[in-house]
Amino acid sequence: MKYLSEHALKKPIGGIYIIAAPYWGAEDWNYEEYALREDVASKLPQESPIVLYHSRDDETVPFTHLALYAERLPQATVREFEDRGHQFKNNLVEVAEDIKKGEH
Template identity: 40%
Template sequence: MIKQVLFVQGAGEGVHDHWDDKLVASLKRELGGNYVVRYPRMPREDNPSFSAWKAALRKEFASLEDGAMLVGHSFGGTILIRALAEQPPTPRLGGLFLIAAPFIGEGGWPSDDIGDAEDFSGSLPPGLPVRLYHGTDDDEVPTAHVHLYAKAIPHAVVRTLDGRDHQFNDDMSEVARDIVSFC
Protein backbone atom coordinates (compact mmCIF):
# COMPACT_ATOMS: atom_id res chain seq x y z
CA MET A 1 0.00 0.00 0.00
CA ILE A 2 1.35 3.42 -1.00
CA LYS A 3 1.46 5.95 1.83
CA GLN A 4 0.91 9.69 1.42
CA VAL A 5 3.22 12.45 2.60
CA LEU A 6 2.23 16.10 2.23
CA PHE A 7 5.23 18.45 2.26
CA VAL A 8 4.47 22.12 2.92
CA GLN A 9 7.16 24.49 1.66
CA GLY A 10 8.66 27.44 3.46
CA ALA A 11 8.16 31.07 2.45
CA GLY A 12 10.30 33.38 0.33
CA GLU A 13 10.95 34.17 -3.28
CA GLY A 14 11.83 31.04 -5.24
CA VAL A 15 11.59 28.70 -2.25
CA HIS A 16 9.38 26.11 -3.98
CA ASP A 17 11.58 25.69 -7.05
CA HIS A 18 15.07 26.51 -5.76
CA TRP A 19 15.25 25.59 -2.08
CA ASP A 20 12.65 23.26 -0.64
CA ASP A 21 12.58 21.17 -3.81
CA LYS A 22 15.93 19.76 -2.63
CA LEU A 23 14.39 18.74 0.70
CA VAL A 24 11.53 17.04 -1.14
CA ALA A 25 13.98 15.22 -3.45
CA SER A 26 15.92 13.96 -0.43
CA LEU A 27 12.73 12.87 1.32
CA LYS A 28 11.52 10.98 -1.76
CA ARG A 29 14.89 9.27 -2.17
CA GLU A 30 15.02 8.26 1.51
CA LEU A 31 11.42 7.04 1.67
CA GLY A 32 11.51 4.98 -1.51
CA GLY A 33 8.70 3.66 -3.65
CA ASN A 34 6.17 2.89 -0.93
CA TYR A 35 5.49 6.61 -0.46
CA VAL A 36 4.13 9.39 -2.62
CA VAL A 37 5.29 12.86 -1.59
CA ARG A 38 2.93 15.65 -2.58
CA TYR A 39 4.55 19.06 -2.86
CA PRO A 40 1.99 21.74 -3.71
CA ARG A 41 3.04 25.28 -4.56
CA MET A 42 1.71 27.58 -1.88
CA PRO A 43 0.12 30.92 -2.89
CA ARG A 44 2.30 34.03 -2.97
CA GLU A 45 5.32 32.30 -1.47
CA ASP A 46 7.25 35.58 -1.52
CA ASN A 47 4.58 37.40 0.53
CA PRO A 48 2.53 34.73 2.31
CA SER A 49 -0.59 35.19 4.38
CA PHE A 50 -1.98 32.78 6.92
CA SER A 51 -5.48 32.86 5.43
CA ALA A 52 -4.33 32.11 1.87
CA TRP A 53 -2.02 29.29 2.93
CA LYS A 54 -4.64 27.86 5.31
CA ALA A 55 -7.18 27.79 2.45
CA ALA A 56 -4.67 26.01 0.19
CA LEU A 57 -3.93 23.49 2.95
CA ARG A 58 -7.65 22.81 3.48
CA LYS A 59 -7.87 21.78 -0.19
CA GLU A 60 -4.85 19.52 0.22
CA PHE A 61 -6.24 17.98 3.43
CA ALA A 62 -9.46 17.08 1.59
CA SER A 63 -7.60 14.59 -0.62
CA LEU A 64 -5.58 12.90 2.13
CA GLU A 65 -6.14 9.31 3.13
CA ASP A 66 -6.02 7.88 6.64
CA GLY A 67 -2.44 7.56 7.84
CA ALA A 68 -1.10 10.47 5.76
CA MET A 69 2.02 12.15 7.10
CA LEU A 70 2.37 15.94 7.19
CA VAL A 71 5.76 17.64 6.89
CA GLY A 72 6.19 21.40 7.15
CA HIS A 73 9.41 23.31 6.60
CA SER A 74 10.05 26.73 8.11
CA PHE A 75 7.05 29.05 7.68
CA GLY A 76 5.18 26.11 6.10
CA GLY A 77 5.50 24.27 9.41
CA THR A 78 4.22 27.29 11.32
CA ILE A 79 1.16 27.54 9.09
CA LEU A 80 0.62 23.78 9.04
CA ILE A 81 0.39 23.39 12.81
CA ARG A 82 -1.87 26.44 13.10
CA ALA A 83 -4.22 25.11 10.41
CA LEU A 84 -4.33 21.69 12.11
CA ALA A 85 -5.02 23.23 15.51
CA GLU A 86 -7.88 25.36 14.16
CA GLN A 87 -9.57 22.62 12.17
CA PRO A 88 -8.09 19.12 11.94
CA PRO A 89 -8.75 17.29 8.67
CA THR A 90 -11.20 14.39 8.53
CA PRO A 91 -8.68 11.62 7.79
CA ARG A 92 -6.77 10.17 10.73
CA LEU A 93 -3.23 11.48 10.32
CA GLY A 94 -0.14 9.33 10.79
CA GLY A 95 2.19 12.03 12.04
CA LEU A 96 3.25 15.68 11.99
CA PHE A 97 6.87 16.65 11.31
CA LEU A 98 7.97 20.28 11.69
CA ILE A 99 11.40 21.29 10.39
CA ALA A 100 13.00 24.59 11.46
CA ALA A 101 9.57 26.15 12.05
CA PRO A 102 9.47 29.69 13.47
CA PHE A 103 7.49 29.92 16.69
CA ILE A 104 5.01 32.80 16.72
CA GLY A 105 4.36 34.10 20.19
CA GLU A 106 6.09 34.88 23.47
CA GLY A 107 9.81 34.20 23.14
CA GLY A 108 9.50 33.68 19.39
CA TRP A 109 8.65 36.00 16.53
CA PRO A 110 5.79 38.49 16.43
CA SER A 111 3.18 38.40 13.67
CA ASP A 112 0.19 40.56 12.88
CA ASP A 113 -1.11 37.82 10.56
CA ILE A 114 -0.88 34.84 12.93
CA GLY A 115 -1.97 34.81 16.55
CA ASP A 116 0.42 33.86 19.34
CA ALA A 117 0.94 30.17 19.95
CA GLU A 118 -0.49 28.59 23.03
CA ASP A 119 -0.58 25.03 24.29
CA PHE A 120 -1.38 23.01 21.17
CA SER A 121 -1.86 19.72 23.01
CA GLY A 122 -5.63 20.13 23.30
CA SER A 123 -6.25 21.41 19.79
CA LEU A 124 -4.24 18.96 17.67
CA PRO A 125 -5.90 15.69 16.61
CA PRO A 126 -5.89 13.28 19.57
CA GLY A 127 -2.96 10.85 19.54
CA LEU A 128 -1.17 12.60 16.68
CA PRO A 129 2.57 11.87 16.90
CA VAL A 130 4.59 15.08 16.55
CA ARG A 131 8.30 15.36 15.75
CA LEU A 132 10.13 18.69 15.88
CA TYR A 133 13.47 19.11 14.08
CA HIS A 134 15.97 21.95 14.15
CA GLY A 135 19.57 22.27 13.04
CA THR A 136 22.17 23.79 15.34
CA ASP A 137 23.62 25.81 12.43
CA ASP A 138 20.31 27.41 11.39
CA ASP A 139 20.99 31.09 10.64
CA GLU A 140 17.36 31.84 9.74
CA VAL A 141 15.36 30.60 12.73
CA PRO A 142 17.06 30.39 16.15
CA THR A 143 17.23 26.92 17.69
CA ALA A 144 15.33 28.26 20.71
CA HIS A 145 12.15 28.13 18.59
CA VAL A 146 12.07 24.32 18.61
CA HIS A 147 12.10 24.38 22.42
CA LEU A 148 9.22 26.88 22.46
CA TYR A 149 7.23 24.45 20.30
CA ALA A 150 8.18 21.62 22.66
CA LYS A 151 6.61 23.57 25.55
CA ALA A 152 3.47 24.20 23.47
CA ILE A 153 3.26 20.52 22.41
CA PRO A 154 4.34 18.57 25.50
CA HIS A 155 4.03 15.14 23.83
CA ALA A 156 6.28 16.13 20.88
CA VAL A 157 9.69 14.57 20.37
CA VAL A 158 12.47 17.10 19.69
CA ARG A 159 15.41 16.30 17.45
CA THR A 160 18.15 18.93 17.41
CA LEU A 161 20.67 17.98 14.72
CA ASP A 162 24.28 19.12 14.95
CA GLY A 163 25.71 20.94 11.96
CA ARG A 164 22.42 21.25 10.09
CA ASP A 165 21.45 24.59 8.58
CA HIS A 166 17.98 25.98 7.90
CA GLN A 167 17.70 23.78 4.81
CA PHE A 168 18.95 20.78 6.80
CA ASN A 169 21.92 20.59 4.42
CA ASP A 170 19.35 19.18 1.96
CA ASP A 171 19.30 15.91 3.95
CA MET A 172 15.98 14.58 5.19
CA SER A 173 17.24 11.14 6.23
CA GLU A 174 16.28 11.50 9.92
CA VAL A 175 12.80 12.73 9.03
CA ALA A 176 12.35 9.85 6.58
CA ARG A 177 13.43 7.31 9.20
CA ASP A 178 10.87 8.69 11.63
CA ILE A 179 8.11 8.62 9.01
CA VAL A 180 8.89 5.00 8.17
CA SER A 181 8.92 4.10 11.88
CA PHE A 182 5.28 5.22 12.18
CA CYS A 183 4.03 2.99 9.36
Protein backbone atom coordinates in the same frame (compact mmCIF):
# COMPACT_ATOMS: atom_id res chain seq x y z
CA MET B 1 0.02 23.16 12.60
CA LYS B 2 -2.10 26.23 13.14
CA TYR B 3 -4.68 24.91 10.67
CA LEU B 4 -4.71 21.47 12.30
CA SER B 5 -5.30 23.00 15.72
CA GLU B 6 -8.18 25.16 14.54
CA HIS B 7 -10.13 22.81 12.27
CA ALA B 8 -11.71 19.42 12.84
CA LEU B 9 -10.13 16.71 10.74
CA LYS B 10 -12.36 14.40 8.76
CA LYS B 11 -9.67 11.74 8.40
CA PRO B 12 -6.80 10.68 10.64
CA ILE B 13 -3.31 11.85 9.77
CA GLY B 14 -0.08 9.88 9.98
CA GLY B 15 1.82 12.48 11.95
CA ILE B 16 3.02 16.06 12.21
CA TYR B 17 6.67 16.60 11.28
CA ILE B 18 7.93 20.15 11.73
CA ILE B 19 11.34 21.12 10.38
CA ALA B 20 13.16 24.32 11.42
CA ALA B 21 9.90 26.21 11.89
CA PRO B 22 9.81 29.73 13.28
CA TYR B 23 7.83 30.15 16.47
CA TRP B 24 5.46 32.98 15.65
CA GLY B 25 5.24 35.11 18.75
CA ALA B 26 8.90 34.89 19.69
CA GLU B 27 10.96 38.07 19.83
CA ASP B 28 11.25 39.58 16.33
CA TRP B 29 8.85 36.91 15.02
CA ASN B 30 5.59 38.34 16.37
CA TYR B 31 2.96 37.82 13.68
CA GLU B 32 -0.42 37.39 15.30
CA GLU B 33 -2.01 35.80 12.22
CA TYR B 34 0.46 32.89 12.48
CA ALA B 35 0.54 32.53 16.27
CA LEU B 36 -0.70 29.30 17.78
CA ARG B 37 -3.66 29.28 20.12
CA GLU B 38 -2.90 28.80 23.82
CA ASP B 39 -4.46 25.33 23.93
CA VAL B 40 -2.71 24.09 20.78
CA ALA B 41 -1.41 20.88 22.41
CA SER B 42 -4.90 19.67 23.27
CA LYS B 43 -6.35 20.63 19.88
CA LEU B 44 -3.93 18.63 17.75
CA PRO B 45 -4.68 14.99 16.88
CA GLN B 46 -3.68 13.05 19.99
CA GLU B 47 -3.16 9.73 18.20
CA SER B 48 -0.65 11.14 15.71
CA PRO B 49 3.05 11.58 16.48
CA ILE B 50 4.44 15.11 16.53
CA VAL B 51 8.15 15.45 15.83
CA LEU B 52 10.11 18.72 15.91
CA TYR B 53 13.45 19.03 14.08
CA HIS B 54 15.93 21.89 14.34
CA SER B 55 19.66 22.39 13.89
CA ARG B 56 21.73 24.41 16.34
CA ASP B 57 23.49 26.22 13.47
CA ASP B 58 20.26 27.30 11.72
CA GLU B 59 21.12 30.60 10.04
CA THR B 60 17.49 31.62 9.46
CA VAL B 61 15.39 30.58 12.46
CA PRO B 62 17.03 30.80 15.90
CA PHE B 63 17.54 27.44 17.60
CA THR B 64 15.73 28.86 20.66
CA HIS B 65 12.45 28.52 18.74
CA LEU B 66 12.66 24.75 19.15
CA ALA B 67 12.41 25.07 22.93
CA LEU B 68 9.39 27.36 22.57
CA TYR B 69 7.60 24.73 20.49
CA ALA B 70 8.65 21.94 22.85
CA GLU B 71 7.20 23.87 25.78
CA ARG B 72 3.85 24.32 24.02
CA LEU B 73 3.78 20.74 22.69
CA PRO B 74 4.87 18.49 25.56
CA GLN B 75 3.71 15.42 23.64
CA ALA B 76 6.18 16.12 20.82
CA THR B 77 9.44 14.31 20.23
CA VAL B 78 12.32 16.74 19.77
CA ARG B 79 15.21 15.98 17.43
CA GLU B 80 18.18 18.34 17.68
CA PHE B 81 21.02 18.49 15.17
CA GLU B 82 24.38 20.24 15.37
CA ASP B 83 25.39 21.18 11.84
CA ARG B 84 22.53 20.93 9.35
CA GLY B 85 21.71 24.62 8.94
CA HIS B 86 18.21 25.79 8.07
CA GLN B 87 17.89 23.61 4.97
CA PHE B 88 19.31 20.55 6.76
CA LYS B 89 21.91 20.35 3.98
CA ASN B 90 19.19 18.64 1.92
CA ASN B 91 19.58 15.63 4.20
CA LEU B 92 16.24 14.62 5.63
CA VAL B 93 17.08 10.97 6.27
CA GLU B 94 15.89 11.07 9.88
CA VAL B 95 12.65 12.77 8.90
CA ALA B 96 11.99 10.18 6.18
CA GLU B 97 12.71 7.35 8.62
CA ASP B 98 10.35 8.83 11.21
CA ILE B 99 7.60 9.19 8.61
CA LYS B 100 8.11 5.62 7.36
CA LYS B 101 7.93 4.26 10.90
CA GLY B 102 4.95 6.45 11.68
CA GLU B 103 6.19 6.77 15.19
CA HIS B 104 8.27 9.07 17.32
